[in-house]
Amino acid sequence: MKIALGPLQYYWPRDTVFAFYDAMAETPVDIVYLGETVCSRRHELRPSDWLTLADRLAAAGKEVVLSTQVLIESPSDLSALRRVAANGRFLVEANDMGAVHCVDGRPFVAGPHLNVYNPATLALLARAGAVRWVAPLEMPSASLAAMQSDLPAGVETEVFAYGRMPLAFSARCFTARHRNLPKDDCRFSCLEHPDGLVLNTQEGKPFLVLNGIQTQSAKVYNLVDALPAMRALGVGIVRLSPQSAHMADIVASVHGVLTGSLSGAAARERMGAWMPGAACNGFWHGRPGLEEVAA
Amino acid sequence: MTSPSLELVCPAGSLPALKAAIDHGADCVYLGFRDATNARNFAGLNFSEDAIIEGIRYAHDRNRKVFLALNTYPQPGGDGPWRRALDRAATHGIDAVILADPGLMEYAARVHSQLRLHLSVQGSATNIDAIAFYHRHFGIARAVLPRVLSLAQAEKVIEHSPVEIEVFGFGSLCVMAEGRCQLSSYATGESPNTHGVCSPAKAVRWTRTPRALEARLYDVLIDRYGDGEQAGYPTLCKGRFDVDGETYYAIEEPASLNTLEILPKLVAAGARAVKIEGRQRSPAYVAQVTKVWRAAIDACLAEHGRYTVRREWMTSLDNVAEGSQHTLGAYHRPWK
Numbered sequence: 001m002k003i004a005l006g007p008l009q010y011y012w013p014r015d016t017v018f019a020f021y022d023a024m025a026e027t028p029v030d031i032v033y034l035g036e037t038v039c040s041r042r043h044e045l046r047p048s049d050w051l052t053l054a055d056r057l058a059a060a061g062k063e064v065v066l067s068t069q070v071l072i073e074s075p076s077d078l079s080a081l082r083r084v085a086a087n088g089r090f091l092v093e094a095n096d097m098g099a100v101h102c103v104d105g106r107p108f109v110a111g112p113h114l115n116v117y118n119p120a121t122l123a124l125l126a127r128a129g130a131v132r133w134v135a136p137l138e139m140p141s142a143s144l145a146a147m148q149s150d151l152p153a154g155v156e157t158e159v160f161a162y163g164r165m166p167l168a169f170s171a172r173c174f175t176a177r178h179r180n181l182p183k184d185d186c187r188f189s190c191l192e193h194p195d196g197l198v199l200n201t202q203e204g205k206p207f208l209v210l211n212g213i214q215t216q217s218a219k220v221y222n223l224v225d226a227l228p229a230m231r232a233l234g235v236g237i238v239r240l241s242p243q244s245a246h247m248a249d250i251v252a253s254v255h256g257v258l259t260g261s262l263s264g265a266a267a268r269e270r271m272g273a274w275m276p277g278a279a280c281n282g283f284w285h286g287r288p289g290l291e292e293v294a295a
Numbered sequence: 296m297t298s299p300s301l302e303l304v305c306p307a308g309s310l311p312a313l314k315a316a317i318d319h320g321a322d323c324v325y326l327g328f329r330d331a332t333n334a335r336n337f338a339g340l341n342f343s344e345d346a347i348i349e350g351i352r353y354a355h356d357r358n359r360k361v362f363l364a365l366n367t368y369p370q371p372g373g374d375g376p377w378r379r380a381l382d383r384a385a386t387h388g389i390d391a392v393i394l395a396d397p398g399l400m401e402y403a404a405r406v407h408s409q410l411r412l413h414l415s416v417q418g419s420a421t422n423i424d425a426i427a428f429y430h431r432h433f434g435i436a437r438a439v440l441p442r443v444l445s446l447a448q449a450e451k452v453i454e455h456s457p458v459e460i461e462v463f464g465f466g467s468l469c470v471m472a473e474g475r476c477q478l479s480s481y482a483t484g485e486s487p488n489t490h491g492v493c494s495p496a497k498a499v500r501w502t503r504t505p506r507a508l509e510a511r512l513y514d515v516l517i518d519r520y521g522d523g524e525q526a527g528y529p530t531l532c533k534g535r536f537d538v539d540g541e542t543y544y545a546i547e548e549p550a551s552l553n554t555l556e557i558l559p560k561l562v563a564a565g566a567r568a569v570k571i572e573g574r575q576r577s578p579a580y581v582a583q584v585t586k587v588w589r590a591a592i593d594a595c596l597a598e599h600g601r602y603t604v605r606r607e608w609m610t611s612l613d614n615v616a617e618g619s620q621h622t623l624g625a626y627h628r629p630w631k
Contacts, residue, residue, distance in 0.1 A: 071472050072422040073448050081424070097397075098424030101431070113475060115419070115488060117368035120398025124432070138480045138489065146371030168476040168532075171443035171625035174546060178538050199545050200537040201516040208478070210538065210545070215471070217481055282484070288513065289481035 011190035119150035126152035140286035163241025194244035225264030246274035320589030336491030366415035466572025551616035
């Protein structure tokens with residue numbers, strides 16, 4: 001099984017992003033997804049900067065994939081999407097059907113936001129050029145098993161296995177709203193929240209995370225002890241979602257489980273100290289996503 | 296009635312609601328079977344096969360149309376109910392089916408090639424390239440635009456779309472891109488995509504404490520109501536939460552989308568239909584909202600530049616709106 005680093009969900013300063021990926025180049029990550037997937041107002045990195053990073057990571061032996069923005073609203077969003085789709089060098093992760101239309105039969109990765117819930121839809125996307133698909137975050141292992149038994153030839157399966165989950169995308173920017181700013185004059189407030197802005201219930205329990213127009217889980221999805229089960233199902237790739245601190249340690253723990261030097265339970269124990277929130281794994285077990293089901 | 300250039304599409308959660316919509320001027324009604332094949336899978340709502348047959352007859356006798364919503368995503372190995380619903384709808388002469396799942400759309404296009412396909416709002420097509428994908432692969436005739444675009448953005452999509460565009464006019468406001476929201480399954484295990492429900496009633500827990508009335512979805516406290524405060528349904532994104540020490544409607548206030556004010560712009564942009572949300576609401580609601588919107592659309596089409604929103608329309612709609620408030624939602628760009 002390979003380890004993939006999913007696209008960066010947060011807005012970090014340019015230098016921080018470069019330093020982060022330089023550090024990731026040194027880890028046993030196999031695949032790196034790059035690009036802005038959340039908000040078109042996030043301009044710390046220009047498209048050419050992402051391509052510079054792509055070249056560096058490719059030179060370090062990583063497979064690079066360029067991810068497209070999930071919610072495409074404006075004509076400029078659409079132009080950006082078309083540019084990524086037509087880049088001609090790197091594989092593209094399509095996170096909107098508009099991107100699938102744009103890749104026009106060339107190989108692509110069907111991202112987790114395409115709503116691939118059944119074999120008929122996956123078969124259709126495979127005929128449209130999908131060489132890999134990322135299961136919806138809410139898909140339970142039993143459904144994934146059914147998908148795997150019908151997997152089209154030449155298609156790999158990737159599962160989001162670690163990180164705060166991107167659960168929703170909105171017309172509204174919740175970070176700007178928190179500061180009582182209009183979306184179009186957000187003053188780049190997301191820069192102040194490198195792992196998002198936690199939303200608590202009135203009882204003070206962390207529930208969700210505001211990340212611009214995206215809403216995430218406050219809990220951290222962690223399927224590290226389900227990796228053997230995933231392998232048994234024929235899952236080829238596990239996706240880890242970037243966080244601002246201890247990412248190399250997270251990668252090392254997952255790698256340790258995959259290579260057999262660390263048990264799932266030990267990895268889970270160790271990762272606890274490095275996670276930005278409490279662990280959950282409910283979706284995998286067919287339960288509400290925020291639940292933590294004992295192994 | 297003359298043929299309108301903007302169709303009024305109204306919700307029918309039951310046969311009485313369907314008749315109320317038709318009797319008060321709906322051009323089309325949309326409805327769903329009584330199961331998880333549609334995104335308003337609430338107890339006591341929706342149609343049996345016999346009721347759909349009767350509803351279609353009632354509408355067609357009056358030259359109106361009936362659309363069937365099959366807008367949830369079948370799970371692996373479980374698309375039988377969806378396919379059977381499509382087969383039955385085609386047999387009974389439904390005017391269009393509203394679909395979100397590409398696999399199901401492919402089945403519909405292959406097996407029922409005469410059936411008119413509309414892309415559901417749950418399909419999340421916010422741009423012309425996404426719409427073009429569904430048009431190229433399945434020949435969809437119409438797409439329903441998610442409620443996440445500004446008016447200017449919606450105008451652009453309508454202008455360049457290869458298919459008809461239906462926009463939302465009135466009703467509960469989903470602040471997230473429809474079809475791209477898994478908040479409900481995160482808290483309750485059931486979501487619109489998978490079970491056709493958001494914040495399902497069976498997960499709601501009410502508790503009276505000495506200080507307040509508390510509303511929970513399972514264990515998650517969604518809101519707390521003090522004495523004299525009206526308690527709303529605890530839809531997950533419409534609760535009051537604490538962010539950085541401040542307690543407020545951090546995601547969305549309870550308010551209904553109402554686009555009466557920009558109706559002439561939607562007509563001028565070329566929107567083909569306007570949708571009223573609310574299959575979960577009563578026949579009385581459907582009658583009242585349909586009546587206002589029929590009057591507004593007729594006035595808009597007849598009066599051209601002289602159209603203004605009449606105060607009694609707004610009052611009538613605010614009476615049935617969530618929290619008795621309305622908003623232009625994302626159509627209004629500074630919305631925050």
